[in-house]
Amino acid sequence: MLRLFAALFFAKGSINPGKPEKTLHLSRCLLLACLFAAMTVSAVLAQSSPDWSGRWDTFWRDGAAVVQLQQEGRSVLGTYEPGGGRIEGQIEGQVLRGRWFEDEVSGQLIFAISDDGESFTGRFDTGEWWNGRRSDRAGERLITGDASPRETLQSIVASVSDFLIGGDVDALRFARTLLEFEGGEAPANTLRHRQALLWDIIDLSTFRVYDAPPRPEAETATFTIALDGTEVSYDLQFVRASGGGWRLLVEDAETLSAALRRYLNSIGEPNVAAAKAAMANSPRGVMQRFLFGIHDWDGAGREAILSTLDLSMLPDHLHSAEGPLLADYLKNVLDRAGFIFLQELPNNPNRTTPYVHYAHPVGDIVIARIPTEEEEAPDRWVFDAETLRKLPALYSAMQNLPMAEGIPLSQPLTQFFSLRERIRDMSPALLNRAVIIENWQWLAILLMVVTAAVLVALLGLLAPRERTEADDDAADAPTLQSKGLVQAARLTLGSLVLVWGFSMIGIIETPLAALHTLVSAAAVIGATWFAVLATSTIGAFFQRRAASTVSYADEIVTAMAIGIIKLALLTAGLLFLAEIVDLPYEGVLAGLGVGGLALAFAARETVSNVLGGILLLTDRPFRRGDLIETSGQLATVETVGIRSTRLQRLDDTVMIIPNSQLSDQVIVNWGLRTRRRIDLSIGLTYDTPRPLLEQFIEDLRSLILRQPSADAKDCYVGLKDFGESAIEIECRFFVFVSNYDDQVAVRSALVADIVDLARQVGVAFAFPTRTIQIVKEEN
Numbered sequence: 001m002l003r004l005f006a007a008l009f010f011a012k013g014s015i016n017p018g019k020p021e022k023t024l025h026l027s028r029c030l031l032l033a034c035l036f037a038a039m040t041v042s043a044v045l046a047q048s049s050p051d052w053s054g055r056w057d058t059f060w061r062d063g064a065a066v067v068q069l070q071q072e073g074r075s076v077l078g079t080y081e082p083g084g085g086r087i088e089g090q091i092e093g094q095v096l097r098g099r100w101f102e103d104e105v106s107g108q109l110i111f112a113i114s115d116d117g118e119s120f121t122g123r124f125d126t127g128e129w130w131n132g133r134r135s136d137r138a139g140e141r142l143i144t145g146d147a148s149p150r151e152t153l154q155s156i157v158a159s160v161s162d163f164l165i166g167g168d169v170d171a172l173r174f175a176r177t178l179l180e181f182e183g184g185e186a187p188a189n190t191l192r193h194r195q196a197l198l199w200d201i202i203d204l205s206t207f208r209v210y211d212a213p214p215r216p217e218a219e220t221a222t223f224t225i226a227l228d229g230t231e232v233s234y235d236l237q238f239v240r241a242s243g244g245g246w247r248l249l250v251e252d253a254e255t256l257s258a259a260l261r262r263y264l265n266s267i268g269e270p271n272v273a274a275a276k277a278a279m280a281n282s283p284r285g286v287m288q289r290f291l292f293g294i295h296d297w298d299g300a301g302r303e304a305i306l307s308t309l310d311l312s313m314l315p316d317h318l319h320s321a322e323g324p325l326l327a328d329y330l331k332n333v334l335d336r337a338g339f340i341f342l343q344e345l346p347n348n349p350n351r352t353t354p355y356v357h358y359a360h361p362v363g364d365i366v367i368a369r370i371p372t373e374e375e376e377a378p379d380r381w382v383f384d385a386e387t388l389r390k391l392p393a394l395y396s397a398m399q400n401l402p403m404a405e406g407i408p409l410s411q412p413l414t415q416f417f418s419l420r421e422r423i424r425d426m427s428p429a430l431l432n433r434a435v436i437i438e439n440w441q442w443l444a445i446l447l448m449v450v451t452a453a454v455l456v457a458l459l460g461l462l463a464p465r466e467r468t469e470a471d472d473d474a475a476d477a478p479t480l481q482s483k484g485l486v487q488a489a490r491l492t493l494g495s496l497v498l499v500w501g502f503s504m505i506g507i508i509e510t511p512l513a514a515l516h517t518l519v520s521a522a523a524v525i526g527a528t529w530f531a532v533l534a535t536s537t538i539g540a541f542f543q544r545r546a547a548s549t550v551s552y553a554d555e556i557v558t559a560m561a562i563g564i565i566k567l568a569l570l571t572a573g574l575l576f577l578a579e580i581v582d583l584p585y586e587g588v589l590a591g592l593g594v595g596g597l598a599l600a601f602a603a604r605e606t607v608s609n610v611l612g613g614i615l616l617l618t619d620r621p622f623r624r625g626d627l628i629e630t631s632g633q634l635a636t637v638e639t640v641g642i643r644s645t646r647l648q649r650l651d652d653t654v655m656i657i658p659n660s661q662l663s664d665q666v667i668v669n670w671g672l673r674t675r676r677r678i679d680l681s682i683g684l685t686y687d688t689p690r691p692l693l694e695q696f697i698e699d700l701r702s703l704i705l706r707q708p709s710a711d712a713k714d715c716y717v718g719l720k721d722f723g724e725s726a727i728e729i730e731c732r733f734f735v736f737v738s739n740y741d742d743q744v745a746v747r748s749a750l751v752a753d754i755v756d757l758a759r760q761v762g763v764a765f766a767f768p769t770r771t772i773q774i775v776k777e778e779n
Helices: 002-010 021-046 149-166 169-176 188-204 253-267 272-279 283-295 297-306 316-337 385-398 415-426 439-460 473-505 513-547 553-580 585-602 604-619 659-664 690-705 740-761
Strands: 054-060 063-072 075-081 085-092 095-102 105-113 119-124 130-134 179-181 220-226 233-240 246-250 355-358 365-370 380-383 433-435 627-630 633-640 644-649 654-658 676-684 710-722 727-735
Touching (some): 063 085, 075 095, 085 105, 149 233, 149 283, 179 188, 188 246, 253 272, 283 316, 283 365, 283 380, 316 365, 316 415, 415 473, 473 513, 513 553, 676 690, 690 727, 690 740
Antiparallel strands (some): 054 130, 085 095, 095 105, 119 130, 233 246, 365 380, 710 727
């Protein structure tokens, strides 16, 4: 079929040679549409029906169950535990519609399977959600026996922990088999309610599992558990099952509710949720968040784990990098120390002494209270700084001990432990510690130094060649700038390679941590150097652009922006550098509040000039190239900088005036005029007749108005005065020119025209004359 459609589509004129090209194109489009529709229908028909058969771990708002489904055609039958319920339904595409049945109660359900068939999303008939994921393996747990009350309690507590922390529904199902309900069978809802009450009592209590009765001779046994920090307790009762094992007795709902109320009243909380929220800030809450974070590391677990660690011994910039590594150390130590029963950890948030979870000659695992930064906030419980500081040495002392029974294998949290495990598999001898750190770490350092050196050398090839005397000296500055950029980039790249490598191989928490600090400082210096030089290079480009424009504002903005960016970069670099070397720069910044007064006083002139430049930028009294008059001087504006303004007087003398002085003076801007005034005084001889005077004045006015740039509204020509040697004629008019050069050109052309006019009219210009009369004296 595909070949047929392809032949029809690509054959020119083969469909109908007489049809125009547009019709042929339309036919091809229709063929393609038909081909797409046929392929879509084929894909839909060929799609296999989803497979619902198998075991599913399912969850709803306040419970969970393991569902076992079996599909036959479009029909699906199944069961779920706990509860002893069953499911019946029909498949409609990707959707399963049916009913659930449990004792005398039933209802509707709807499930929609995912495209990969590994999960489904669903609802009860009440609108409550009911979701699930496919599960083909049994959960791993500590103990699956019930030979004694102790083993039964171990199995129950471990299974519930597996469910609460790891979401193992099958573990919860297993725990359900170790319970014996007082009074025999009852409706499933009633049994679940009593079971939930017992879980809450156990979860709120603090007890040591190994204190439970080991192997009593009687048919019943009792184990007292208590609420930490109070006198309230509850007696767990165990009974021997018919098969010889032991079961935990679940009392009636009234008895369990009364015991739970005593618990809540003793700590002053209205309900279980509020009690658990208050107990979250306790040694048990810290451990529970840490264990939860391990199972959900790629989700919210990372932040949960970091919140349990007192990282105050590290600079803030290392928290995100070193926190996961320390968490990985702690995880490996705890996995070897023993299986953790959360109920053995105190959950009293008001406890006054630290909790020592594990003691070792090298170091202890301690959860302690530390004050919070907020004044009214309560102290928080965390793994203390001393514990974290000792973790690498403690792990080295314990690494040959296998993990505790019941703890499943899991992937390392960090690249360091992943790399270390691969090296262990490849050559265990490389894990030996010859000098300070392990052998493989020394080899890794050598490899990273060589790699950084090669990269730096390759980057050095980009540096410009050395200039010779024959080269143009004008290009020296850009060459030096480019060379500096390359050198800064080499320092930054080489340092970053080492910083990344040192973090990967985990030497930050070793005596070689100073190396990481050194290369980190070099990386910050190089990055700051590169950023400042790059700002200068980019700023030079914009300064050239600004210099090519008429507006002086561009130059001021560019100069000020470059200066501010450089200052910000240097400040950020110094702060990062202080953070890396762990200097208390916060106090220095606070001291600037006082020192800043002295600095401001010393630099008041500079600050005043900068502010003057800002005022000039805001008011815009002139532009570059304008002729201005200030302090009795006429000058042309050349450049306006961040500190001063450069002017050129008419006699070619350069004036540099601080911006603060210039902004405070009266500025007459001759360059902002839309028109310019021209004044002429013309003298005619005294023997000029009046008719010629009047004709000359009239022709002179017409001559001025004929000028292209003259303003016809303001033109004044007339007799002015009797001069010493001439009859004076005054001319005052305005021309629309933008600069002084154009004004001079207009005036020059007009004077030449006036000379021609005087010849035409027949009048003569007067010039200074003196008449001497000689009088002969009579004797």
